[in-house]
Amino acid sequence: MNMLTMEPAAPLLSIRDLSMRFAKNRSLSDTIAGRPRQIVSALNGVDLDVMPAETLGIVGESGCGKSTLARCIAGLHRPSSGDIRFEGESVIGLKGANRRAYNRRVQMMFQDPYTSLNPRMTVRDTLREAISVHRMREGAAIDRRIDELLDLVRLPEGAADKYPHEFSGGQRQRIGIARALSLEPTCLVADELVSALDVSVQAQVVNLLLELQDNLGLTVLFVAHDLRLVRHVSHRVAVIYLGAIVEVGPSEALFSRPRHPYSQALLAAAPSLDPADRKRAPALSGELPSPLDIPPGCPFHVRCPHAAERCRIEKPMLRPVGAGMAACHFAETISAA
């Protein structure tokens, strides 16, 4: 699918200047000393558009805010500031029936197949709960729908009356997908959906997701740290660093020619499958700075091999570079080199 031709279409989700701050609990010694509460800035002004029926990959190191972003979109966190618009309507202040309608249309799937299902509910109970809370079906139609859903995610017959512990990790993720699909959502948020699975099983779940997306016309936010997988499933990819998007662009363009020095380092650090292109020095030195204390200027300048004086002072804005957007003062000169 060529996303460029879809560009004029209105975005399904439009995120503007989204910030999420968590206040840390003050320790006793801090309270006595009168030190102020520490603030964790998990998201710092995220701007992002998600187009209908596309898969947007979101990548970054742990602690960069990718899960927080996913949770804000799914309505599990209330952002500190900024706006999320869904089909043009702001969803931040939604209440009552409107909130429930949004919650139904944007469904989240979680990372851990072992803790995200209630161990004391059979698959049928789990699905029935979701279906009846949102009044998707009534009476006998519920059971028909459950069979339909299990068939859709290719769970064996008789799976409906089993408990989560009777399934393997891959099958449990399918139950998670069925639960999300039971509400006939428009958008799926997959937070590390297959990270906990073995490689051979990962492929089964990814194939299922791709197929369902094409058949049902779903929009998918695919949050993951496996870059190879993200490249494979995504139309576009956003790279997050310290709670802000540093680069976003069409998947192939971003992976074959990353523009931001952080994207370049992240891609270089991913282990290549070719034993011939081994390197001796690590791709990126240092670690992610603490989100309690974000560096001024470009947040990446402390680890960036190309950092100049300007990067220490002026925060670069996301601007068009090549086929996508990058937040780097020197994106053109760096990617030309």
Next chain:
Amino acid sequence: MANPQQETVLELRHLRTEFGSRQHPLVAVDDVSFAVKAGEILGLVGESGSGKSITLRSILGIVRPRGRVGGEILWKGRDLAALDEAALRKVRGREIAMIFQEPMSSLNPLLTVGLQISENLVAHTGLDAKARKARAIELLEMVGIPSARDRLGDYPHEFSGGMRQRVMIAIALASNPQLLLADEPTTALDVTIQDQILRLIQSLSRDLGMAVILVTHDMGVVAQTCDRVAVMYGGRLCEVGTTSQVIADARHPYALGLLRSIPRDVAPRTPLYSIPGAPPALNALPLGCAFTTRCPVAGPECRDLRPPLETVGQFHEVACHHRVEALAHFRQQEAAQ
């Protein structure tokens, strides 16, 4: 590639580790034989439950007393499988050291890092207090912890995940072990930090002539770090060879399938190859080849007749009755895609 003249430091012969009752044992490791040379990094690859971690733990006897270890573990002319606890304790940590997957839970949170390093030095060397401190600083510097002298008094929670893994490695190296057993040392870390830790292990092995057995499920990690690879499935070895042999020229249908399910050189968003089914449970292993039920080329004899490891090239061994068919099957698959 390790120097072929280097001496073999560890040799496993017909290692078998079982749990549970003697009447119905659960065999986690079944007839595993391999050797590691000084300065060599051997990768042990497989899915969860394939027995790779248990193999490592069997070497040091830390599966006992629940597990029963059979076969021979030849370490410098001695059989570790036959040693009692007291004798094994002299080998553990001194000659053979081990690092674990979770740097968060394998350090003592109540002791400073300096104390945890010198604990090991007290146990395994004759250094006095002053020399121990000097050595502790030297070790922390060697693993790349900045301002090592000031960090000796810090507690584990004051270090990040990557730094804790470095501390673990420093503790493991304290007694100059000749063999390092690394059980998924980077699985919990980000790719950028994983890259740093793997380069560190590589340079230590090269500079100190230390042998390493690296357990991982990530073929990329293997390609970038290991000299040789052993692929495990259902507690048995199915393929052993140099890294380039296994990655570029795999012959066992499981190894072929595993490599095939990793997205590379496939058109974006097309279905990935996936190995059907799920790994077998330890109490349901077939008599013959453990991979029979998921194998695309299995014949009638595979279920009952265990294929032995057979040499297919220099250093390259494969345990499969249908090697030729397997290769043809996957070649055809590849051509079709």
